[in-house]
Amino acid sequence: MSAPLLRFAHVTYRHAGALAATLVDVTLEVSPGEVVALAGAPGAGATTFLLVAGGFAPRLIGGTLEGTLHSAVAWPGIVFAAPWTQLTGLCQTVLAEVAFGPAGLGLPRAAVRAAAEHALERLGVLHLAPRDPATLSGGELQRVIVAAVLAQEPDLLLLDDPAAELDPAGADALYALLPDVAAAGAAVLVATPDTERAARVATRAVRLDGGRVVADGAPAAVLTDTPAARIARAAGCPAPLPLDADALVARVAR
Amino acid sequence: MTLRDLVVIRLGVAVNLVIGQIVAALLLPIFLDAMGTILVAALVGPRAAILAGLTSQVLAAVLSGNFAWLPFALVQVVIAVYAWGAARRGVFRRLSTALPAGLLLGALSGGTAAPIAYFVFGGATAGGVTLVTTVLRAAGLPLSVAVTTASLSTDLLDKTIAFGLVCLVLRALPRHLAARFPALTR
Amino acid sequence: MIGYRPGDSPLHRAHPYTPLALAAALLLAVFAFGSPGAVGAAVLAAVVLALAGGVLGYTARPALALGLTTWVLLLVLHGLLGPEPFVAAGPLHVSAAGLRRALVLGGRLTAILVAFLTVLAVVSPARLVDAMTDRGVPFARMYLLVSTLTLVPRLRARAAQVLEAQQCRGLRLGGSPLARVAALGPLVLPLVLGALAEVDEQVLALDARGAGRPGRRTALDPPGDSALQRTVRWAALLLAAAAFAAKFAGHAL
Numbered sequence: 001m002s003a004p005l006l007r008f009a010h011v012t013y014r015h016a017g018a019l020a021a022t023l024v025d026v027t028l029e030v031s032p033g034e035v036v037a038l039a040g041a042p043g044a045g046a047t048t049f050l051l052v053a054g055g056f057a058p059r060l061i062g063g064t065l066e067g068t069l070h071s072a073v074a075w076p077g078i079v080f081a082a083p084w085t086q087l088t089g090l091c092q093t094v095l096a097e098v099a100f101g102p103a104g105l106g107l108p109r110a111a112v113r114a115a116a117e118h119a120l121e122r123l124g125v126l127h128l129a130p131r132d133p134a135t136l137s138g139g140e141l142q143r144v145i146v147a148a149v150l151a152q153e154p155d156l157l158l159l160d161d162p163a164a165e166l167d168p169a170g171a172d173a174l175y176a177l178l179p180d181v182a183a184a185g186a187a188v189l190v191a192t193p194d195t196e197r198a199a200r201v202a203t204r205a206v207r208l209d210g211g212r213v214v215a216d217g218a219p220a221a222v223l224t225d226t227p228a229a230r231i232a233r234a235a236g237c238p239a240p241l242p243l244d245a246d247a248l249v250a251r252v253a254r
Numbered sequence: 255m256t257l258r259d260l261v262v263i264r265l266g267v268a269v270n271l272v273i274g275q276i277v278a279a280l281l282l283p284i285f286l287d288a289m290g291t292i293l294v295a296a297l298v299g300p301r302a303a304i305l306a307g308l309t310s311q312v313l314a315a316v317l318s319g320n321f322a323w324l325p326f327a328l329v330q331v332v333i334a335v336y337a338w339g340a341a342r343r344g345v346f347r348r349l350s351t352a353l354p355a356g357l358l359l360g361a362l363s364g365g366t367a368a369p370i371a372y373f374v375f376g377g378a379t380a381g382g383v384t385l386v387t388t389v390l391r392a393a394g395l396p397l398s399v400a401v402t403t404a405s406l407s408t409d410l411l412d413k414t415i416a417f418g419l420v421c422l423v424l425r426a427l428p429r430h431l432a433a434r435f436p437a438l439t440r
Numbered sequence: 441m442i443g444y445r446p447g448d449s450p451l452h453r454a455h456p457y458t459p460l461a462l463a464a465a466l467l468l469a470v471f472a473f474g475s476p477g478a479v480g481a482a483v484l485a486a487v488v489l490a491l492a493g494g495v496l497g498y499t500a501r502p503a504l505a506l507g508l509t510t511w512v513l514l515l516v517l518h519g520l521l522g523p524e525p526f527v528a529a530g531p532l533h534v535s536a537a538g539l540r541r542a543l544v545l546g547g548r549l550t551a552i553l554v555a556f557l558t559v560l561a562v563v564s565p566a567r568l569v570d571a572m573t574d575r576g577v578p579f580a581r582m583y584l585l586v587s588t589l590t591l592v593p594r595l596r597a598r599a600a601q602v603l604e605a606q607q608c609r610g611l612r613l614g615g616s617p618l619a620r621v622a623a624l625g626p627l628v629l630p631l632v633l634g635a636l637a638e639v640d641e642q643v644l645a646l647d648a649r650g651a652g653r654p655g656r657r658t659a660l661d662p663p664g665d666s667a668l669q670r671t672v673r674w675a676a677l678l679l680a681a682a683a684f685a686a687k688f689a690g691h692a693l
Contacts, residue, residue: 017433056644060258062434078648084594085638086645089264089587090579092566096660103573103658104650112658134590148649257652258643260580265635267584268591275599276627280613280620293632309584316560317592318506415621422625423632431636 004029005156005187006053007070012211013052016062022048024211025067030189032155035182037198038191039223040208046191049208050158053189054078077154081164083141086148087133094120094136094144095129101152119151120144122177138165146174150181157181159190163197175201196226199243219243255305258434259298263306266290270310271317284412287314288333288363292420295337296346297435303334329366333413336362337420341437346421356417357410364409368402444564451493451562455665456571458673459562462489463555465676470548472683476540479547486554499557507553511546518542565589567663574662579651595635602630 006029013023022045030036030053038046051057054076058065080086091097099116107115120126123143133141142165149157157178163171175197178188182203192198198219199205205222207215215222220240223229228248229241242248269290277286291310295303307330315324336359340346345355424438432438446452451459466489470482490496518538526533565586572582606626607613613623646652 015430015433017429051644054648056647060643060647061640062436075650076648078644080641080645082641085641087590088583088646088649088651089590090569090583092564092569096566099660100651101649103660104653104655105658106656107658109658109660113660134593152650255580257646258639260583261639261642261646264584264588264591265639267588268595269632269635271588271592272595272599272631273628275596276603276624276631279603280623280627282617282620282624289628305584309588313585313588313592315556316589415624419624419628423629423636426629426633427636434640 003072004031004070005072006030007068008053009068009070011052011065011067011069013048013057013065014063015048016058016064018063022211023052026211026213028206028213028216030156030187032185032187033182033203035178035188035190035201035203037195037202037205037219037223038189038208039195039198039205039225040191042193044208045211046208047160048211050078050160050189050191054156054158073156075152075154076156076158077149077152078158079146079149079160079162081161083138083145083165086145087141092132093129094125094131094133097133097144098148098151101148115151115153116147119147122150122180123147124173139167139170142166143170143174146177150177153184153186155186157186157188159188159192161192161194162190163192163194171197195223196228196244199223199226255302259302262298262435263294263302263309266294266303266306267310267313269293270306271313283408284415285408286412286416286419288330288413289416289419291330291334292337292416293423295334296341296420296424297437299437300335300338303338304331307331307334325370326367328370329363332366333359333363337417340417346417346424349418349421352417352421353414356414359417360410360413361406363413364406365402367409368398368406372398443560445495445498445561446564447494447562449492449494449562451489451558455663455669456563456568457665458669459489459493459559461673462676463559465680466555467552468677468680469683470551472680472687473548474544474687476543476547479544479551482551483547483554486551486558490554490558493558493562495558495561498561499554503550503553503557507546507550510549511542514542514546515539518545567661570659570662573657574659576656579657583651595631598634599627599631602627606630 008026008028011023011026012021014021024045026049038049040046048057051061052065052069053071055071055073056076056078057063088097088100091100095113095116098119099112102112102115117126117129120129123146125140125143125147128136128140128144133144136144142162146162159178163174166174171194175190178190178201182188190198190202202219202223204217205215205219206213207222218240220243223243224233224241226243228244232241232248232251237251242251267290270287271290273286273289277284287310288307291303291307294306308327311324311327311330340352340355340359345351424432427438466482466486470479473479473482487496487500490499518541519534520532521535521538523535523537525536527536569582569586611623611626612619614620615623
């Protein structure tokens with residue numbers, strides 16, 4: 001068990017100009033190798049949690065943070081739902097866009113190129129390397145953005161509804177990557193309404209309600225509102241409930 | 255200059271370059287090509303607004319191919335600094351203060367543009383201003399007067415409306431967005 | 441039309457700073473020249489630049505189109521309405537000094553237009569960014585100039601969308617001048633407020649990609665440079681500066 005990467009101790013965070021706190025008395029730890037699914041209704045604080053975890057709030061967006069956050073994170077990566085606003089706007093080709101992060105480290109050219117191409121390959125979009133980002137579809141662009149973030153080898157990967165623009169196959173492929181990223185030593189936090197897909201890859205789940213942590217544990221215990229789980233519950237299946245369609249089928253077939 | 259400042263400046267420049275599209279659709283005889291600069295002045299500050307104005311000047315030349323506008327960079331500086339001063343005095347809180355302030359800027363910027371047009375191009379730059387200049391000259395006015403009058407008349411309307419629009423934008427900003435810009439004195 | 445044209449001319453293959461420096465030198469020099477002859481030489485130099493880039497066709501047409509109104513107005517403003525004495529030129533009486541002035545001013549405009557349109561045609565933005573990165577130009581400067589150009593088409597598309605949406609809601613584009621000014625609000629506000637709402641996410645994304653990081657960035661594909669090109673760039677700029685010095689010393693060209 002490695003030392004925790006992040007330690008929240010009674011963290012309360014209020015956005016600049018907001019009347020109420022978005023995160024209230026949050027206490028938990030995140031260690032490398034974990035894939036943590038963040039569940040909660042819109043406005044429950046999941047996105048804000050990601051921003052605070054990555055050290056983006058209050059540094060870049062203001063606001064007040066109470067409590068203590070111990071962070072050993074060297075380089076956080078963050079992926080949002082809409083791809084367009086995440087482009088640097090400086091790069092004429094997909095390869096340059098993905099290489100932007102590694103290029104900022106002053107690494108030799110060959111290493112930068114290799115990192116970019118490797119990341120593009122992981123997302124299955126190496127063939128888009130010479131294309132102009134402005135000509136890509138939303139789904140293709142989102143995959144390029146994820147590649148760009150992965151090319152930097154972040155030790156904390158934050159994702160906010162990352163598959164919103166992707167088709168089902170693309171979404172499956174994206175979530176399937178997360179355990180690999182964690183296996184390489186990073187911690188992965190993914191906030192998403194797509195609890196079924198998150199449940200397939202998460203090692204842990206945290207539910208937020210009104211900014212407070214109301215559940216924190218195994219996905220099977222926390223993510224009990226996936227469509228499959230709801231069906232299973234209604235049918236009277238005993239705990240632990242199956243969380244996704246495959247598990248439901250497997251349970252019923254027994 | 256923080257990353258946030260850069261992103262806002264970029265937005266201001268883009269607004270300067272794009273808003274002409276809307277104005278053209280409404281067939282109004284103005285450009286509003288400094289609205290972004292004025293917005294940046296109110297949201298960030300004078301240095302950022304000057305940068306926005308100068309960048310807009312360069313990019314407008316690049317996009318339209320008409321590099322003759324480059325010497326008018328000084329006018330952008332005047333607009334940026336004035337707009338910042340106006341914002342600090344809370345001019346953008348009400349339309350009743352914003353519109354007259356815009357009128358005054360129109361006089362200032364038109365007055366600054368005129369000598370540039372006169373010395374650099376002998377009173378002739380592309381477009382409507384030169385036409386007005388020519389007509390006035392043909393009517394017998396001395397060149398310097400003709401140039402100044404032409405610059406002023408388009409600028410007065412343009413800057414008044416620009417200030418009015420920026421006032422409306424700032425008042426319509428939702429609370430959480432406004433909180434991101436410490437320069438806004440609410 | 442205006443914009444980059446791929447090609448294989450010496451200017452295309454040169455380091456992007458070279459055509460930029462040559463055009464800048466011309467821009468400087470042209471304001472130091474005061475006679476139609478010298479300005480004419482500048483125009484010729486600009487044309488030679490365009491030929492060297494193999495883009496004379498692409499630059500000549502827009503340059504003429506952009507300059508035409510100004511030329512006509514200059515000739516009228518200074519030629520016909522200029523100061524005494526007048527000379528006969530066919531059926532017209534033109535001011536000699538005024539005609540000279542018109543030629544100088546119009547020539548300046550044409551030289552500048554041709555030179556910079558040539559630069560636009562031979563310098564690819566991606567190559568320029570690589571060149572600047574390689575020279576250590578900080579991210580901030582490049583970001584403002586280059587990334588704004590990628591934002592403009594998106595914002596234009598959004599402006600068109602807002603136009604359409606508001607018209608569907610009953611906004612009329614015509615009418616009295618006052619009505620048209622009033623229509624500016626529902627068209628401009630959604631566009632600007634929408635763009636402002638995106639600022640947070642853009643800042644976060646850029647920061648996470650290391651854009652705020654100090655230090656030298658690696659250029660992926662930096663264009664080659666040579667001692668010859670460096671010499672040419674410096675020589676051109678020095679000559680232009682010399683022309684200006686001469687002008688202020690009283691030896692106008």
